[in-house]
Amino acid sequence: MEVPALASYTVVLLILVFLPLRASEDRLVPGRPLSPGSTIVSDGGLFALGFFSPSPNSTTTTTPAANGSRLYLGIWYHGIPELTVVWVANRETPATTNSSSAAAPTLELTNTSNLVLSDGGDGVGRRVLWTTADVAAANASATTTAVLLNTGNLSLDHPADTFLPGMKIRMSYRTRAGTRLVSWKSPGDPSPGRFSYGGGTASFLQTFLWDGPRAVARSAPWTVLSDRRYHQQGGGAVVVYLAVVDNDEEIYVTYSISDGATRARYVVTHYGEYQFQSWSGGSGSSAWEVLSNWPTSPGCNGYGHCGAYGYCDETAAPVPMCRCLDGFEPPSTEEWNRGGFASGCRRKEALRGCGEGDGDGFLALPGMKTPDGFALVGGGGRGTLDDCAAECRRNCSCVAYAYANLSTTKCLVWAGELVDAGKLAAELGSDTLYLRLAGLDATGPQLSDVYSFGVIGGCNWYKEKLQYHGLP
Structure with missing residues (x-):
């Protein structure tokens, strides 16, 4: 059996600290393995590491166990009555203790600075279920300890279904590899499920909610370096501070939360929602409160719901509506009236050509979630808005x-159909999309209200410029 390992990571999941050997509740030391029934608690008391046995009766509640037919090593929130697991080491290889001859599973820190999870297997020899990469062997010593921090650091570089404050959702420009949160298969089965959240191999600056290989929803691209989101909880508010870090190697988003809201997380549920949850421990009841969920329903913010050149207007009341971008119309008004948006919209007037004085122009559409399928030009953080406009204007295939x-790019450009655009209700996270139209009067309307109906329920000439980002 191939042993799961984290060979690509340079950070050992439990922080390996070279300190004098001593026993402590927040650390693991060589020669003192962790067994079922025992836990390691972070110094601040926020997280616990130990063995648990899933319960099929709740989406979040599991049972810490000294024995059971299937045991997993995980991290959960410490000190709340509803045991909520945020990370699982052996998601696909549970420890088994259903045989009288099988030894109990253990987590050990070896003298070579590796973490090894094993069980008794068939009783003949111990079976390795999970191990960290051998990244610290060169510095190994008998005084190595593994410390669980109050950040839940075991989950930081290799998450399960949960995005904790301080974690990074990252994408590498060179390898196209990225962080992916993967749901549990069911409340009683922590193995990888259908749904996941993260970037796409050809789409940087944005994240997707996936159902297997199919995109369910897409975020607005990360075109700003910071953001704030407010969530109301009971009598107070939880503020999420988002930060985007962009360099030559990778781009990632991370977040922190307002003081006092120490138990908060983003999670991909087994039924296909990306939720922001905060623990409500007020008088009378204690439970996880869902402060936001994505995608929302009813609405039209599912991926590509409004078709090519259509967009989901989240500012419409009482529910979001599919509309055509200005200068476009549905090919069949009857089909749109029936709620059929798959065919999208078509241009009212064909583009006239490239260059100056040809009659084409760009219409500014503010407050937009810009479409999918963009390419990045203007590497090195150079260029102005006028440079971006000139880049698009001189290429016939550029439509927006x-x-x-x-810091690494200033210009997003689109060629071909515009898919999954939106009009956002909040200014934060929105951008101005400059749409190429024929015979454009630059002082004309911003967004057309024609053909709007309620809903219930990269091109070759860019390839050379995009090599530094590894885009197709």
Whole structure:
């Protein structure tokens, strides 16, 4: 059996600290393995590491166990009555203790600074279920200890279904590899499920909610370096501070939360929602409160719901509506009236050509979630909005552009159909999309209200410029 390992990571999941050997509740030391029934608690008391046996009767409640037919090593929130697991080491290889001859599973820190999870297997020899990479062997000593921090650091570089404050959702420009949160298969089965959250191999600056290989929903691209989101909880508010870090190697988003809201997380549920949850421990009841969920329903913010050149208007009341971008119309008004948006919208007037004085222009559409399928130009953080416009104007295939406030690129451009655009209700996270239209009067309307109906329920000439980002 191939042993799961984390060979690509340079950070050992439990922080390996070279300190004098001593026993402590927040650390693991060589020669003193962790067994079922025992836990390691972080110094601040926020997280606990130990063995648990899943319960099929709740989406979040599991049972710490000294024995059971299937045991997993995980991290959960410490000190709350509803045991909520945020990370699982052996998701696909549970420890088994259903045989009288099988030895109990253990987590050990070896003298070579590896963490090894094993069980008794068939009783003949111990079976390795999970191990960290051998990244610290060169510095190994008998005084190595593994410390569980109050950040839940075991989950930081290799998450399960939960995005904790301080973690990073990252994408590498060179390898196209990225962080992916993966749901549990069911409340009683922590093995990888259908749904996941993270970037796409060809789409940087944005994240997706996936159902297997199919995109369910897409975020607005990360074109700003910071953001704030407010969530109301009971009589107070939880503020999420988002930060985007962009360099030559990777781009990632991380977040922190307001003081006093120490137990909060984003999680991909087994039924396909990406939720922001905060623990409500007030008088009378204690439970996880869902402060936001994505995608929302009813609405039209599912991936590509409004078709090519259509967009989901989240500002419409009483529910979001599919509309055509200005200068476009449905190919069949009857089909749109029946709620059929798959065919999208078509241009009212064909583009006239490239260059100056040809009659084409760009219409500014503010407050937009810009479409999927963009390419990045203007590497090195150079360029202005006018440079971005000129780049798009001189290429016949460019149908739209947007300007980004990032360090490695300043210009997003689109060629071909515009898919999964939106009009956002909040200014934060929105951008101005500059749409190429024929015979455009630059002082004309911003967004057309024609053909709007309620809903219930990269191109070859960019390839050379995009090599530094590894885009197709």
